Amino acid sequence: MNEGRCIKCGSCMQACPVLNDPRGSDFPGPRTVGIDAPRFSERLSMGKVSFKCTMCHACEWACPSSITITRSMIRLRGEMVTSMPSLPGHQRMRENIRRMGRTVDNDFRSWKENGEKALYFPGCIGLGKLPDMVSSVSRLLDSLGIAHDISSQVKCCGSPLLKIGADQEAEGLRQSNMKVFSRYDRIITSCPGCTYQLREVYGIKAEHLVEILPEGRFSSAVEGRWALQVPCHLKRGVSPWTADDMMSVLERAGVDLVRLPEEDRCCGGGGGMLSGFPDTSDSIAVSKADVYRKADVRGVITACPFCCLNLRKAGSNVLDISEAIIANR
């Protein structure tokens, strides 16, 4: 690994949304967990507080030595999971996956299984918690002329399992999903976490909705001033250009966008935080919602089900990008 390149500049700690939140001050921080801990034989003694990270990659982006801090933290999680009991939320998530193949229960009934060439993969949170968002993405794809299935056969992408160190179970999901994927030419996602997992771990060319939008022509479905919530796993996980794509698609559609310096700061929902440390996750979301409230915008547009869910809980008016635009035929 490349932890040995650290020069103790502190940029990672400055950038960390957890460390800078009052409820996150017991997190040892990206530098301790990702850079210093691997050098200690006592590293496993840190226990569960070292999981208190949203995996937002902000530390990694801030690092002037290009240390892959997030990857190092994930590796440590894998080592730790065998030596300590899981957090209750993480245990619940694992049991859900074991029982029904997904992290959360769902009563989604709008499956589309017509043998199309493209597959829309909404992910567990979309199916379970945001069925309206899934429908609007599906409608948008239809209006862009992309005929697609939404398969009831696919399971969780496995990303949450990797974040809690359950590598083997994640591998089981990958094998099962790959059988379904083999029937399709194109996989489209609306969750940045799933996109990252399918690309980096499955090694397939999954596309996030935001990446195919620049091909289309849209008009605005909303009025008033709106801010952006740029998803961490989209900008810092999938591609930095996706943030520009989001902005330019919305602006061309005529949405009145307010750009805020905090727009790419984490909502607090990722990395197993929402299930593992709901209080901290909530506290980060509340301070983020506060930023939007002070900016006096009508609401926030994002492209991630976790951001939607977490910021809505904190009181923001949040739309997925698919809900903010209408395709021009």
Place this chain on the structure above:
Amino acid sequence: MRRDVLVIGGGATGAGVARDLSLRGIDCILLEMGDYCHGASGGNHGLLHSGGRYVMKDRSSASECASENKVLRRIAPFCIEGTDGLFVSVPGDDPGFGDVFKGSCHAAGVPTAELSLKEALSLEPGLDPGITRCFEVEDGSIDPFALVQANVDQARENGATVLNHCRVTGIKVKDGRASDVEYVDERDGQRHEVSPEIIVNAAGSWAPTVAGLAGADLKMALDQGSMLVFDGRCCGRVVNRLRPPSNGDIAVPNHTSTILGTTSRSAPSYEGATVSAGDIDLLKKEAAVLLPGLRNARVVRAYCGVRPLLGGSGGREASRSFSVIRSEDVDNLLSVAGGKLTTYRLMAEKVSDQVCGMLGNSVNCRTHLEELSPGAVPVGGSIASTRLVRKYGAKASSISTSSPKVICSCEQVLHTEVEHVLQSPDVLTMADVMRRTRAGMGYCQGLDCSLAVLDIMVERRHVEAVPTFNDFLDERGRGQTMASGDQRRQEMLREHLLSGVYGLRRKG
């Protein structure tokens, strides 16, 4: 002030003698001019020898190491990591050497077992895959600072007076006997006097100087060994080259680093010993033969120690054994020469036996029976709290872990550790804090922690901030003059922050 015994020198030997004598009920005082481990006790690998290193040329040293290794693991487990060690040869090394080594280990009583190459490579994946033979031995790593401190603590518990930062400045001799010894205590800057029956000169490299104060002549060869500190543990076991002792053939995993050494050449004096660019190149080149990863690993610092060897010539041929020399000129002056960290307790026992003989005391040695800092139990919860025992032994339990605030991230040192060591009158400088807590020893070399440590010292001790800080920078700076690669980047940032931003570093 009347005393039975004055021990001069607070390295492993001196502290060991003070502990031994005090356990036998003898009234003694120890004076150390700097901090404990000021000389060779602080400038070594931190290797707990199995004895394997010495089996070929110095069988008695090897046997002593083998038995003392067991004793130290029993009496000071808190500051020892029983990593075990490997002796490894590569193509080009004498193929017959392994068999001779094996036989010699057996003869010297050094436990060893040959490993298959497959076993060796799976135990130590960093080894060059082309190795030709591998033997396992009972090497380990030891923290000399913690070990010496524990000796000091136990000596004090048994009535000894132990003073660091006290330099002996004169020894009065009357009728062939040393009578009064004058020393200056750095705490008050005043001269003090002590009148001992017997003086034990355990001043290591400075032993000839101390003997000279009494007008006595002591011959000792000063031999310098350079070492490199690599960031992280590049091997899990001590890795030795299976060949006659030579340069760069021992790598010791110790705490968060790997210490590689050594070189051997004669040194004019302790102060005159320096690490050259050639030493660094040589060490890296030799070590990379066994552990190829070291070629590109980050070297945090270079340092050297000076071995106070027996006899006149020094070097690799000189014995690593020790002797106690009773001065011909000054009847009550005993000087200790030679030896090594692993056998410090045995040396102290021999010295103390002789002292007891001179005083007519017949109590037996107990240092091999009494555990140092017994009852040490690690506290979990964080890396920092789990490590406390390794540094402070049983005293760890008096350090608060309720606040997780870490002051030094490289070494995961708690804020409360610094507060704890500052309660001791032994601690005067930032380097004293560092030797006890390890704050500042990590790869950033104090960038992250030094100002915070200074802050606590100013608050608690009312020290003058800038001179205290500059002393520390000078101390750390010595090992940094030839930093390269990422360590060079680190040094540039440190330099920029301390002198450019804070305007702290003294010019020149």
